[in-house]
Amino acid sequence: MTQGGLRLLVCVNPVGSNKPSCGGDRASEALAVRLEQGIADRNLAVTVERIHCLNRCLRGPAMRIAPGGKFYLEYGEADIPRILDELTVEAGTAKDQPEEFDFGGSAPGS
Numbered sequence: 001m002t003q004g005g006l007r008l009l010v011c012v013n014p015v016g017s018n019k020p021s022c023g024g025d026r027a028s029e030a031l032a033v034r035l036e037q038g039i040a041d042r043n044l045a046v047t048v049e050r051i052h053c054l055n056r057c058l059r060g061p062a063m064r065i066a067p068g069g070k071f072y073l074e075y076g077e078a079d080i081p082r083i084l085d086e087l088t089v090e091a092g093t094a095k096d097q098p099e100e101f102d103f104g105g106s107a108p109g110s
Contacts, residue, residue: 005045006091007066008035012050013057027077028061034077038084045091065090 010032029050036048049066056062056073063072063083069090072083 005047006069006087008039008046008048008087009051009054009064009066010035010048011052011054011056011060011062013052013060026061028063031061031063031075031077031080034080035083038080039087042084042088043093044084044087045093046087 010028012028012032032048032050039046039048054062054064054071056071059073061073061075063075064070065087070086072079075083
């Protein structure tokens with residue numbers, strides 16, 4: 001993840017858990033994969049993290065921008081372009097973030 005980038009939490013709660021599955025039985029894993037592809041294609045400063053509960057089981061698939069950001073509830077594959085557009089505004093591209101330099105263990109000019 002680019003330093004300063006956002007995290008998009010995607011619930012992938014598996015089928016067979018002790019409560020209705022917001023993610024596992026509503027194709028949230030496939031949604032996470034497609035979002036990762038779109039984020040990479042746009043070079044966004046966003047990382048997708050799969051988690052097992054956002055406490056929105058009946059309104060899944062459930063996703064949330066972390067920390068403490070917007071929930072995306074009941075979104076599907078058709079909504080991916082809109083989600084990516086919002087993430088672009090929210091996080092910007094990785095090239096907009098400060099660059100990290102590797103000086104090989106020594107300070108510049110030494």
